[in-house]
Amino acid sequence: MKYSFIETTPESHFPIQNLPYGIFQFKDKGPRAGTAIGEYVLDLSVIDDAGLLKGTGAEEKNVFSASSLNLFMELGHPTWTSVRKKLQYLLDANTPDLRDDEELRLKAFHPLKDVEMLLPAKIGDYTDFYASREHATNVGTMFRGKDNALMPNWTHLPIGYHGRSSSIVPSGTKVRRPSGQRKPKDADPVFGPSIQLDFELEMGWFIGPGNRPGEPIPVNQAEDHVFGLVLVNDWSARDIQAWEYQPLGPFNSKNFATSISPWVVPLEALDPFRTPGPQQEPEPFPYLQQTKDGAFNINLEAHLTPENTEQSTKITNTNFSYLYWSIAQQVAHHTITGCNLLPGDMHASGTISGPNREERGSLLELSWRGTEPLKLNSGGKRSWIEDGDKLTISGWCQGDGYRIGFGEVSGQVLPALSEAKILGTQNVKK
């Protein structure tokens, strides 16, 4: 097994087998690209400046001194591979170049705890899919009854919708409880703070290089356009959603915030964890027939921590491999009409739920729309997220003696603004 001269424990999310990419800020230096290794971030702009990335195809292009990974995403799969190989070589315990150059090491490495992580990309378009059969079935059962749970189209195509890219925020950003319209049963709609605030445990992937308008990406080339994966919490206001979603889909109920983990794990790092997805019946159309195994064995957990306590409760324990539609199928379907994908676009899987109760990826499902509240370790119950609650999603692949980790995405919920502030009759604090 490969080891780095930067030591890591078997539980570390960031061993030399991972090397995720992110955008970080350290002290008063501007944002730049880095890779995580153990408890450190390696500043890629510094090692590019030092000439250590020569021959990769990404060198001397200001790709790593940029404030987003978009340029790197645009360079494409062969370049991603050669940069990854070079970094694994440079960080290897047996490679002296960086290991023995103390001056360069001091400039290039910073403790992870001392840097601020930003969004990894300037996200042009964000698409959210609905690829978990268990999730779609649970939601459909609650909203439309058992007999109409799964729409007739669901097993034929990966259902997706366009999301709001401006409100995607990095882990740690606080999220304000939204206000909007909801309709109590047998009553007129009312306006006020959402009383059914929820999370959605998802994973997302970043696109590069993408395709030209009118030219679909074939399913067996689709993974060449997937730069890497992150954890996603697609915050959702279920009461607002139930009232607004027909006939054009969720809008305000989803567009106030989507949180993502800051480290993008390269698809290549996940290759050892490839696994067949669920059996697909009926057989998909040819444009959705993927040759390779398209699922990945990634453990996923969600934890809820109320305000004023350190005691969290694990509320979900699920796996990415439950998804019915693969990443490649979702990408191919997205472009089948000719829709052009651009570097930095983000797709997300939709809520990932498994067959068992504890594998459900949202409070809507876990509390079965509030009828079966969850007990918290710190006391109290939860049907929906309350003000001050912190929601954290983490994920990793378990290798033999190492982990490919995604770190975490977390966010705490702030109380709603008052109606006076919303109406502009009282100023919002700047």
Add this chain to the structure above:
Amino acid sequence: MKYSFIETTPESHFPIQNLPYGIFQFKDKGPRAGTAIGEYVLDLSVIDDAGLLKGTGAEEKNVFSASSLNLFMELGHPTWTSVRKKLQYLLDANTPDLRDDEELRLKAFHPLKDVEMLLPAKIGDYTDFYASREHATNVGTMFRGKDNALMPNWTHLPIGYHGRSSSIVPSGTKVRRPSGQRKPKDADPVFGPSIQLDFELEMGWFIGPGNRPGEPIPVNQAEDHVFGLVLVNDWSARDIQAWEYQPLGPFNSKNFATSISPWVVPLEALDPFRTPGPQQEPEPFPYLQQTKDGAFNINLEAHLTPENTEQSTKITNTNFSYLYWSIAQQVAHHTITGCNLLPGDMHASGTISGPNREERGSLLELSWRGTEPLKLNSGGKRSWIEDGDKLTISGWCQGDGYRIGFGEVSGQVLPALSEAKILGTQNVKK
């Protein structure tokens, strides 16, 4: 009435009362910002360099030498007003500064017919609303029957959904017929080129400066965030839409192309054409109560021209003022949950239909889902758009002796790619 030293006819779309903004390219010079006056474009980067925009708040910031209007949109309403006033002064028949400086005039003006118009902004997020009651009722009647035509939420909130910004193209861009899944009645779904390709006559508006996450824009401040308006054709594949849209809304049926007119008409130029919109019943929630008249009297037409003929048919003759929800209401609703709008975002109204048959803004409605084909002046009929058809939308406000025009948005439809090309078994021509 104001006149410019650049002469215009009463039918001109671009008199001194209009002064729309756009991004153009002339010969081998890079993209830059201009305003249209009569048959000319005035290069704003040239007159900024010449010092003529001093005191406007937009000068010497490289705002007009940029390849998009985003920076200008970000500067906000007071700056837009002062630039507009300055341009009206500089172009006035009685102002000698530009009129009598032949050297500067030669550098600053180009015939419109000689420039290439590009997208006016780098569009981050694109949102499409559904604000025409007549359109929503027509579509609802066809898809769900007369009794469920208008969803119960429709009169309470401006329904909208997130669209695909990467596939927004400027007028003149050819659009390839999309392929995808559709489901014939009482049969299994099939894959192939869309056989129900449609246009949607809409108008769009560009956002600047926008709001911070978690802080909604009050409805009576909303117009301060509207830079200006364009014509929009939101191409739609009705057969793909009918099969895919439940439960998360339209996706592939809309994401292959949206065409817009290149000149952004400032909201201020439309002020003389303000008019009350339709009576709203029930009374909207306070966050949707606009004090000013929020509708605008804008004539809108759509023309269809088959391939190999010059003879076009006017297929729609409608008006922007039919929209039930105003621009300000749509903007306020978009942000009510705290969604942040950014400079360069585009919103569109959804299809604009009026109460009469010829006022319907889509072929879906005009041909009543193919049951009442339209007769063309050049012979033949149309239920849906055929390969080679060119669809053109134009629009203008009729003033006393002048027009505030939007120019036009047009696009011709190319035949679908073969299935071999789509599957990647045959290369797409580069």
